[in-house]
Amino acid sequence: MEWERDPVQSYYIKLALLFSVWSGVLMGAYKDSSVFFIYLFTCTLLLILYFLLPLIKQKVYIYLLLLGLTQVLIFLWEDTTPFYLYILSFFYLLEMLQEVKGRASTVALIVLNCLNILSATVFFGLPLLLVIVINVFSGLVIYRLSEVNKEYKHIRETYDSLLNDYRVQKRRAFHNEKTARAEERSMIAREMHDAVGHKLTALIMQVELLRPELQNGSYPIIKELAADCLEETRRAVRLLQAEDLQGMSALVHLIKKLESENTIHVHFTARQGVLRLQLSNRKNAVLYRTIQEGLTNAMKYGSNREVFLNIGVSPIGYLTFEIKNTYHHKHPIHKGFGLENMAKRLEEEGGKLSILRHNKQFILTGSLPAEELSK
Structure with a gap:
């Protein structure tokens, strides 16, 4: 199992697996009240240790402690074979193989298999050959999964590095092209x-x-x-x-730049009458910076890379714009420093800026008065 492809999804999968396994363990131990509280306490301790792992640098000791406590519970188990605890120990081992490098994880894999063979044959009376085959097979599967995950991480790091280099080269080419045009x-x-x-x-x-x-x-x-x-x-x-582009040409240039860097996909719509609006240089700059900040926010906080930008003319002759993107986060939205600054600049020019959340979408709307309509 490759945990790293989607951190949020993998977190919920692991959480569901842990709670399912521990539910099975506690239900099995509930028949004996003398050991039930021991299992309940150990379950709480193991969950605390597991969720503390991201905060600890030397993870190998925590993983060894998790595996050791799980083996103790296996030896304390009575009556039936503790399949849930075996699943739990293999889960911790798989996590250890992914996170810990070096011989420690390999040694832990060998020791764990030996302990599982001992507990399954001596304490639970399972056939030795069957237990050996199962443990060897599961060990090979876990080891192979670990190797595949490491290869995936290496490929992912290489891809991120190449993508970063590509974006740097695109920005450099854009800057060189702009300089050449200016010259x-x-x-x-x-x-x-x-x-x-x-x-x-x-x-x-x-x-x-x-x-x-x-x-x-x-x-x-x-x-x-x-x-x-x-x-x-x-x-x-x-x-x-003149150095800078103005009006719609500047916005089109900005969108082309963002899409060339493979950052976002912008669906740009200019309504009828927009191209006839006349804005001062100052208002053009405010409009450009506001839409740039809105697209940057969509790029940083949006749930996907699609953004819809609509620019139109209001009945009273104001230039209006709307930036809309998917937003699945549950925490409330608020204006950050960038949007607050843009809102103030729009208000200074007689315009306004507002944000809202509707049907899992983040919507940024604004307006700016035009100088005049060209005939």
């Missing part, structure tokens, strides 16, 4: 400024020199056209020198 924009902006801008400035100066000769009213028109052309060139240069 290319700066180069184009410089070329436009140096070549076209200077030529237009020279053109305006030449028009000024020809002013006395242009008496038919064409001088103001020529100068205005040249000035407008120069202003458009400067505006294009400023746009090329």
Whole structure:
């Protein structure tokens, strides 16, 4: 049995197995009131020791104590064969083989099999050959399960390491691509400024020199056209020198980045009218950071990797957004530092942020007033 694939699921499986086995043990010991309380006390002690294991560094001694106390209970058992206690001892041994490295677990396996053979043949009268075959077979199965689990752990660690390296390389490639684009924009902006801008400035100066000769009213028109052309060139240069994306393009870029890192899968929907909304640079930055924080929360606390992002326009012209993901945790939800900060920034811009939990889903909604609707 490979316990490590799902920690939460394996915890409940082991818990159910332990309580089932101990229920069988206590029901068998209930017939004799003189030993029942001994078994009840030992059961409590073994459960306490087992659940203290994650807090203890030297686990080998706790496992040996668990196995030793279980063997004592087997020797104290009367009448029928204590199959539940044998199951319990093999369970502890399997756990020990998975957690403890070195010869201690192998020695414990051999000693336990010898004690089981002794108790089954001497105390309970089972055939020696049958007991040996069962113990050898069970020992081989347990040992093989332990080896398979170790191989799985090694593969899992290798996979996590490769995945981490992949994400680092993706982030590095993203940063390099962004830097290259910025350098290319700066180069184009410089070329436009140096070549076209200077030529237009020279053109305006030449028009000024020809002013006395242009008496038919064409001088103001020529100068205005040249000035407008120069202003458009400067505006294009400023746009090329802008570092950050804004609006929907920035959000699409963020979603592509998160999905490229295999972090989450975003179902993005932009409602009718969203692309016509005009937001200031400050509001664009607030919107971007808020949605980024919401997607980060969904990535950290969501029960799966699917996230739904919907952006629309309210009847009063506000930009609205909704981030929704599956959330199975039972503890109450609350705004952390990141969401509290984003809520304050939205309120400063006249918007609002709210969170709620409905039908096992975490829903983050917000709104932000737009500057105006472009015609």
